[in-house]
Amino acid sequence: MGKILAFSLIFSNIFIGLAVAADWSILNPRFRNELGDSLKKYCESWRINVEVNNIRDFQVVPQECVQHIQKYMTSSQYKADSEKALEEVKLFLSGFCNLKGDGKDAWIFDVDDTLLSTIPYYKKHGFGGQKRNTTSLESWMRKSKAPALTHTLDIFNEIKDKGLKIFLISSRKETLRSHTVDNLIDVGYHGWSGLSLRGLEDELLEVQEYKSAVRQRLVDEGYRIWGIVGDQWSSLGGHPSAKRTFKLPNSIYYLA
Amino acid sequence: MGKILAFSLIFSNIFIGLAVAADWSILNPRFRNELGDSLKKYCESWRINVEVNNIRDFQVVPQECVQHIQKYMTSSQYKADSEKALEEVKLFLSGFCNLKGDGKDAWIFDVDDTLLSTIPYYKKHGFGGQKRNTTSLESWMRKSKAPALTHTLDIFNEIKDKGLKIFLISSRKETLRSHTVDNLIDVGYHGWSGLSLRGLEDELLEVQEYKSAVRQRLVDEGYRIWGIVGDQWSSLGGHPSAKRTFKLPNSIYYLA
Numbered sequence: 001m002g003k004i005l006a007f008s009l010i011f012s013n014i015f016i017g018l019a020v021a022a023d024w025s026i027l028n029p030r031f032r033n034e035l036g037d038s039l040k041k042y043c044e045s046w047r048i049n050v051e052v053n054n055i056r057d058f059q060v061v062p063q064e065c066v067q068h069i070q071k072y073m074t075s076s077q078y079k080a081d082s083e084k085a086l087e088e089v090k091l092f093l094s095g096f097c098n099l100k101g102d103g104k105d106a107w108i109f110d111v112d113d114t115l116l117s118t119i120p121y122y123k124k125h126g127f128g129g130q131k132r133n134t135t136s137l138e139s140w141m142r143k144s145k146a147p148a149l150t151h152t153l154d155i156f157n158e159i160k161d162k163g164l165k166i167f168l169i170s171s172r173k174e175t176l177r178s179h180t181v182d183n184l185i186d187v188g189y190h191g192w193s194g195l196s197l198r199g200l201e202d203e204l205l206e207v208q209e210y211k212s213a214v215r216q217r218l219v220d221e222g223y224r225i226w227g228i229v230g231d232q233w234s235s236l237g238g239h240p241s242a243k244r245t246f247k248l249p250n251s252i253y254y255l256a
Numbered sequence: 257m258g259k260i261l262a263f264s265l266i267f268s269n270i271f272i273g274l275a276v277a278a279d280w281s282i283l284n285p286r287f288r289n290e291l292g293d294s295l296k297k298y299c300e301s302w303r304i305n306v307e308v309n310n311i312r313d314f315q316v317v318p319q320e321c322v323q324h325i326q327k328y329m330t331s332s333q334y335k336a337d338s339e340k341a342l343e344e345v346k347l348f349l350s351g352f353c354n355l356k357g358d359g360k361d362a363w364i365f366d367v368d369d370t371l372l373s374t375i376p377y378y379k380k381h382g383f384g385g386q387k388r389n390t391t392s393l394e395s396w397m398r399k400s401k402a403p404a405l406t407h408t409l410d411i412f413n414e415i416k417d418k419g420l421k422i423f424l425i426s427s428r429k430e431t432l433r434s435h436t437v438d439n440l441i442d443v444g445y446h447g448w449s450g451l452s453l454r455g456l457e458d459e460l461l462e463v464q465e466y467k468s469a470v471r472q473r474l475v476d477e478g479y480r481i482w483g484i485v486g487d488q489w490s491s492l493g494g495h496p497s498a499k500r501t502f503k504l505p506n507s508i509y510y511l512a
Binding site: 041042044045046048049051052053054055076077080081083084085088245246247249 | 297298300301302304305307308309310311332333336337339340341344501502503505
């Protein structure tokens with residue numbers, strides 16, 4: 001039994017080695033399919049465990065899964081998953097929010113990959129398979145050309161129309177303020193009540209600490225935070241939180 | 257534009273109506289494939305949004321998705337996803353735990369669909385598509401025949417071998433204690449330090465409140481809770497929590 005196990009372990013390692021290193025086209029089609037299925041399963045498990053916050057602090061997408069992640073993040077499934085999350089926001093708003101209408105009802109959004117998509121950048125920069133290059137990413141952000149995630153734009157407007165105050169809390173640097181505002185307005189977002197970016201002192205904090213501190217200030221000012229929409233768990237966790245939080249999919253990068 | 261939208265909405269509703277109600281085999285194969293793809297995408301979005309805790313408080317799996325959920329929950333992907341989650345537990349244990357070894361290092365597990373699988377029951381009872389029938393489920397639990405989730409058993413033993421005290425916190429009723437203990441021991445679990453089940457007074461609480469209260473008692477007794485493994489967000493949320501929490505997949509039912 002032990003021998004069989006050892007043998008199949010060696011065998012499956014050879015398989016994975018081949019999958020990563022070799023030119024797939026030289027393989028027997030049946031082997032190629034088996035390899036493909038097993039790699040797909042592995043990468044799908046990686047992705048789902050990122051989504052539920054079991055896998056944390058990754059610096060790059062595992063090399064063998066970059067293609068899988070790119071495929072998902074540019075697929076109609078990614079779009080459908082985001083839309084379903086935002087439908088749940090709508091459901092929550094319609095059924096559960098007893099808004100006071102005193103100007104203190106608040107809602108929070110992330111910016112990147114929540115309001116704006118960074119996918120056009122990552123498409124040209126290894127799709128998560130390369131270590132985050134802040135200089136290059138920020139120079140892209142300065143172009144203010146990130147497209148809107150259109151379904152988030154819809155829900156943004158709906159929340160605003162309900163009379164809630166919208167606060168954007170982003171881990172982008174304060175120095176990117178004008179480019180960020182230009183970008184947001186250009187693709188259709190307007191009428192938010194606050195946009196928090198990270199000043200020099202905030203950069204010493206982890207993202208979750210920084211975002212929680214901003215929410216604490218809002219709560220201290222008397223705001224009731226009904227919801228948060230974000231693509232990173234660090235936008236949703238920590239105290240104070242919100243009545244409800246909503247996680248959008250993103251398995252390209254991790255912000256702690 | 258509005259007319260096109262209205263038309264395509266009607267059209268897609270006819271499609272979904274057909275998908276749910278009709279005998280698929282009478283449809284043109286191309287239509288059948290398109291319907292299948294669109295339903296699969298919809299159900300996958302439903303599932304993933306349950307997993308990340310965007311969809312809450314559902315009483316049944318949507319009828320049109322029961323087959324999809326059953327397929328996933330009995331698939332090698334479900335197994336791979338669970339295994340990946342437990343690999344992350346292993347990684348956390350090896351790299352981050354500065355255990356004191358004073359008998360106060362603790363770890364918490366859920367019981368159903370974490371240590372034991374209820375899938376054999378749901379296979380015979382509509383796979384989440386029927387409203388939870390407590391009488392029938394508990395009568396199945398009394399048979400003590402739930403199989404172990406073997407990868408959780410491995411990690412259970414590994415955690416125990418590291419000298420952590422293991423506490424099981426379950427929303428099963430106190431009246432099921434002996435059947436639960438028999439079942440757990442029978443499939444290989446032993447050596448836990450506590451098994452909390454819900455007494456009559458706990459049944460008035462929501463699951464998350466009840467589980468948090470048990471953890472509070474542990475913390476009051478001086479335990480440091482390093483981790484929680486569970487398949488429901490209500491096992492992981494609330495205060496006090498743990499250094500890390502790990503979510504196993506389960507989209508058959510929801511415990512608030």
